[in-house]
Amino acid sequence: MNITELREKLDKGLVNSESLFNESVSLAKESQKEYNPFVTIMDKYECSKSDGILSGIPYVLKDNVSTNGILTTASSNILSNYVPVYDATIYKKLKDAGAVLIGKTVLDELAMGGTGTTGHTGIVKNPWNKERQIGGSSAGSAAAVALGIVPFAIGSDTGDSVRKPAAYGGIVGFKPTYGRISRYGLFAFASSLDHLGIFARNVRDVAIVTDTVKGHDSHDMTSLPDDDKMYADTLNKSVKGKKLFYIKEALDNNSEDPELGNILDNFKEVINKCESLGMKVHAESISRDLLQALYPSYMAISCAEATSNDSNLNGIHFGVRGEGNNPNEIITDARTKGFSELIKRRFIIGSYILQKENQEKLFLNAYRVRRMIVDKINELFKEYDAIIMPAASGIAPKFSDKSDKLSDKYLILDNHMVIGNFGGYPSITIPSGFVDNMPVGINITGRVCEDDLVLNIANEIEGALKYKDQIARELK
Amino acid sequence: MYKTVIGLEVHCELKSNSKNFSSARNGFSDIPNSHVSVVDLGMPGILPVVNKEAVRNSIKMALAMNCTIPDYLTFERKNYFYPDLPKGYQITQFKHPIGEDGYVMINVNGEEKKILIHDTHLEEDTASMDHYNDYSLLDYNRCGVPLLETVTEPCINSADEAVAFLETLRNIFLYTDTSYARSDKGQIRCDVNVSLMKDGDTHLGTRTEMKNINSFSGVREAIISEVARQTEVLNNGGVVVQETRRYDETTKTTYSMRSKEDAIDYRYFTDPNLPPIKIDSEWVSEIKEEIPKLPQDRFSTYVNDYIINEKDAYTIVRDKSISDFYEECITLLNNPVIISNWLCGDVMKYLNKESLDIIDSKLTPNMLTDLIKFIDDGKINGKQGKTVLEKMMESGKEVKEIVEELGISQISDESEIRNIILTIISNNMNLVEDYKNGKRVFDYFIGQIMKETRGRANPVITSRILKEELDKYL
Numbered sequence: 001m002n003i004t005e006l007r008e009k010l011d012k013g014l015v016n017s018e019s020l021f022n023e024s025v026s027l028a029k030e031s032q033k034e035y036n037p038f039v040t041i042m043d044k045y046e047c048s049k050s051d052g053i054l055s056g057i058p059y060v061l062k063d064n065v066s067t068n069g070i071l072t073t074a075s076s077n078i079l080s081n082y083v084p085v086y087d088a089t090i091y092k093k094l095k096d097a098g099a100v101l102i103g104k105t106v107l108d109e110l111a112m113g114g115t116g117t118t119g120h121t122g123i124v125k126n127p128w129n130k131e132r133q134i135g136g137s138s139a140g141s142a143a144a145v146a147l148g149i150v151p152f153a154i155g156s157d158t159g160d161s162v163r164k165p166a167a168y169g170g171i172v173g174f175k176p177t178y179g180r181i182s183r184y185g186l187f188a189f190a191s192s193l194d195h196l197g198i199f200a201r202n203v204r205d206v207a208i209v210t211d212t213v214k215g216h217d218s219h220d221m222t223s224l225p226d227d228d229k230m231y232a233d234t235l236n237k238s239v240k241g242k243k244l245f246y247i248k249e250a251l252d253n254n255s256e257d258p259e260l261g262n263i264l265d266n267f268k269e270v271i272n273k274c275e276s277l278g279m280k281v282h283a284e285s286i287s288r289d290l291l292q293a294l295y296p297s298y299m300a301i302s303c304a305e306a307t308s309n310d311s312n313l314n315g316i317h318f319g320v321r322g323e324g325n326n327p328n329e330i331i332t333d334a335r336t337k338g339f340s341e342l343i344k345r346r347f348i349i350g351s352y353i354l355q356k357e358n359q360e361k362l363f364l365n366a367y368r369v370r371r372m373i374v375d376k377i378n379e380l381f382k383e384y385d386a387i388i389m390p391a392a393s394g395i396a397p398k399f400s401d402k403s404d405k406l407s408d409k410y411l412i413l414d415n416h417m418v419i420g421n422f423g424g425y426p427s428i429t430i431p432s433g434f435v436d437n438m439p440v441g442i443n444i445t446g447r448v449c450e451d452d453l454v455l456n457i458a459n460e461i462e463g464a465l466k467y468k469d470q471i472a473r474e475l476k
Numbered sequence: 477m478y479k480t481v482i483g484l485e486v487h488c489e490l491k492s493n494s495k496n497f498s499s500a501r502n503g504f505s506d507i508p509n510s511h512v513s514v515v516d517l518g519m520p521g522i523l524p525v526v527n528k529e530a531v532r533n534s535i536k537m538a539l540a541m542n543c544t545i546p547d548y549l550t551f552e553r554k555n556y557f558y559p560d561l562p563k564g565y566q567i568t569q570f571k572h573p574i575g576e577d578g579y580v581m582i583n584v585n586g587e588e589k590k591i592l593i594h595d596t597h598l599e600e601d602t603a604s605m606d607h608y609n610d611y612s613l614l615d616y617n618r619c620g621v622p623l624l625e626t627v628t629e630p631c632i633n634s635a636d637e638a639v640a641f642l643e644t645l646r647n648i649f650l651y652t653d654t655s656y657a658r659s660d661k662g663q664i665r666c667d668v669n670v671s672l673m674k675d676g677d678t679h680l681g682t683r684t685e686m687k688n689i690n691s692f693s694g695v696r697e698a699i700i701s702e703v704a705r706q707t708e709v710l711n712n713g714g715v716v717v718q719e720t721r722r723y724d725e726t727t728k729t730t731y732s733m734r735s736k737e738d739a740i741d742y743r744y745f746t747d748p749n750l751p752p753i754k755i756d757s758e759w760v761s762e763i764k765e766e767i768p769k770l771p772q773d774r775f776s777t778y779v780n781d782y783i784i785n786e787k788d789a790y791t792i793v794r795d796k797s798i799s800d801f802y803e804e805c806i807t808l809l810n811n812p813v814i815i816s817n818w819l820c821g822d823v824m825k826y827l828n829k830e831s832l833d834i835i836d837s838k839l840t841p842n843m844l845t846d847l848i849k850f851i852d853d854g855k856i857n858g859k860q861g862k863t864v865l866e867k868m869m870e871s872g873k874e875v876k877e878i879v880e881e882l883g884i885s886q887i888s889d890e891s892e893i894r895n896i897i898l899t900i901i902s903n904n905m906n907l908v909e910d911y912k913n914g915k916r917v918f919d920y921f922i923g924q925i926m927k928e929t930r931g932r933a934n935p936v937i938t939s940r941i942l943k944e945e946l947d948k949y950l
Contacts, residue, residue, distance in 0.1 A: 220525075
């Protein structure tokens with residue numbers, strides 16, 4: 001059931017929130033063995049009194065959101081024993097709204113990665129097909145919603161960590177404008193790119209949750225002033241005459257890859273639906289060089305910020321302590337044992353990029369690419385209301401699949417959603433059908449602070465496509 | 477011969493209610509780790525929020541040092557691992573510091589000198605650490621306290637100049653009320669860069685850096701010792717190695733800590749959690765208005781307008797509370813020289829003896845000027861004044877009250893003195909005869925009057941009236 005349906009049943013007294021909690025928890029426990037979405041499943045029902053729309057509704061949090069008194073590991077060994085002493089703003093808002101926490105979900109270690117395979121408690125499997133990834137880094141949150149354990153989940157999105165797993169899981173994933181939701185209490189990966197995001201099985205639910213958790217926060221200097229809008233109220237406005245564009249270069253297909261062909265066919269169908277809704281969709285050209293520089297620039301910026309952000313993980317003040325005869329030895333030991341090789345690799349890349357002699361060439365050039373693409377997109381946004389693109393170049397990969405990270409398919413079609421993080425744009429992925437019995441999705445990205453319009457367009461397309469409220473297990 | 481070239485980096489903790497980027501209290505406490513928030517401890521997910529009061533105090537200091545204030549402030553991260561730095565980076569300023577290109581005038585042995593300020597920037601202090609044999613203790617009360625680092629150009633040429641600059645800088649902190657600037661509490665600390673250049677040379681020699689010296693006398697000794705060491709190295713045909721050295725207060729020598737090759741790359745970059753902060757020019761003007769007249773300016777007013785001697789002027793401006801006291805006295809009594817004499821003389825003597833600050837003493841500007849008026853009016857004499865002052869400072873009582881208690885107020889009332897004189901004359905008519913005959917009995921009468929009044933009769937008035945009365949018999 002979605003939030004609107006649950007709300008109605010709760011209000012009519014047909015169900016009560018504790019029984020919803022119990023039901024979710026038992027579903028969570030059942031799914032845990034097969035899909036491994038959770039680091040922690042709650043055993044005690046707790047619900048603050050509230051007459052808000054989320055009161056009594058169960059949900060899950062990615063395990064990189066600080067929860068006072070509840071283990072929060074960021075799926076890393078170094079934090080495997082860390083119990084925070086304060087609440088993240090988003091958790092506090094959900095608690096105050098009466099939403100009921102079911103559990104904390106697995107992520108790629110420290111939110112770095114897009115496979116859902118690097119968490120310290122094991123890999124997360126795709127609810128539609130256990131041989132496939134759900135994607136990441138918000139793997140457990142996406143899986144929990146796709147499995148129907150909860151109607152919504154909180155994730156975080158630094159490159160596409162909400163929007164990509166949403167596509168692979170056949171659900172909706174939204175990250176609002178940078179600063180719309182306070183980051184206070186979200187374990188930082190790359191602060192200038194980090195967003196909190198929301199998973200649900202339809203656009204309306206995503207809007208309802210966003211309305212609850214957004215707002216200015218005095219703890220976060222990058223948070224925006226309140227926009228005094230209720231996004232859920234404007235979802236059904238007519239989108240007739242709205243102008244969308246897609247990046248022509250990203251959709252060039254010279255390969256024989258049948259899966260990619262199917263993805264592009266699916267996308268063309270979506271374009272047709274958009275046009276039938278009265279929207280105009282055009283192809284726009286962006287320099288291939290610039291597009292190919294997106295992913296390396298993202299890696300440079302995110303690794304550089306991450307190496308600094310994660311310097312607090314030294315085992316001295318919290319987390320798993322190392323051994324040694326002096327502070328340096330203790331810190332080195334804790335970090336050597338506490339991080340997987342992939343994480344260490346990113347830290348080394350990040351440190352290298354930030355070194356005095358490399359900053360100009362690597363770090364500052366990455367920032368220039370970021371600026372250039374954002375300037376280009378802003379220029380296009382003078383004419384267009386939003387970008388529309390396939391969310392990925394294919395269906396969820398198998399665990400055994402290897403991708404060619406230097407191909408255009410990977411560099412451009414699989415990584416264009418980072419534009420949303422570079423510019424802080426509101427960006428949403430919604431399901432758009434199936435390829436080879438696996439869900440696929442499309443992404444809509446709009447102008448900064450036009451979260452309402454992005455949700456409005458997404459809602460209208462969702463209505464035309466009829467893939468809302470999908471639960472993976474129903475296919476079995 | 478070599479010319480000494482010194483550059484200083486002075487760290488000073490700023491006054492504010494809360495810490496630079498968190499809501500924990502900025503205050504000294506004997507209870508370790510009692511002023512600590514999750515932000516100070518670098519818990520996962522925390523975000524810094526800039527303290528406006530700390531920015532305000534920094535701007536105030538930057539203005540007082542004649543610096544240019546940027547339109548936008550940015551904060552950068554300085555990355556390194558150490559347990560006293562929980563986040564693994566210190567938030568500081570690198571690209572757009574709060575003040576640039578300023579200067580401070582100092583006075584060294586009667587000579588004025590302009591010390592150029594490269595920049596002054598706002599950052600956060602680290603935790604304090606106590607090291608024991610097999611463990612160390614960490615106190616995070618200091619962690620995150622706003623710290624203003626002021627960097628001079630290498631334009632200081634002696635230990636005397638360095639110390640004079642530090643004293644002047646501390647005074648500016650005290651005058652602007654932006655810091656307690658107490659070196660005994662580690663609130664003001666200094667890194668010293670020293671190099672030598674041959675007379676006539678145009679480029680600077682290789683410098684060494686001595687970090688974290690926390691007393692002005694330590695700075696003086698460190699410079700003297702390092703200059704001697706470098707002189708010896710150069711005289712023996714050696715080269716000075718660029719390195720960080722530690723000054724050991726007990727042996728009064730410096731020893732090598734790490735060479736330039738081992739220098740840490742702090743990998744500075746702009747903190748993405750702190751967007752550039754616009755500095756409103758109206759706000760800057762408003763802050764400028766709040767800066768009181770600074771010691772250098774007061775000094776010249778005292779010397780040029782009040783015509784007091786330089787030594788006393790220096791004594792007065794060295795302590796803002798004394799200077800404020802002095803200026804308040806002048807508003808009550810327009811006699812700057814006499815006030816300065818009292819203040820720099822007996823008042824200071826008493827304060828030094830009792831190790832008191834003037835604001836903690838019982839003396840007020842009103843009390844001091846009242847005392848001076850009492851003496852001017854001839855109610856007591858100067859010598860008595862000194863006794864009265866001491867009693868006033870001990871008890872906090874008004875001049876009048878003490879003079880009465882001591883029974884020392886002069887009788888200057890003419891009719892009262894005349895009555896006493898008439899009584900004494902009528903009791904000593906035989907001596908009046910002697911007076912008429914030219915015998916020297918005048919002083920005997922004076923003696924009698926003083927005996928009667930226990931010495932309180934105003935001597936000038938007394939002899940005038942006595943003469944008048946006695947002359948009536950001539």
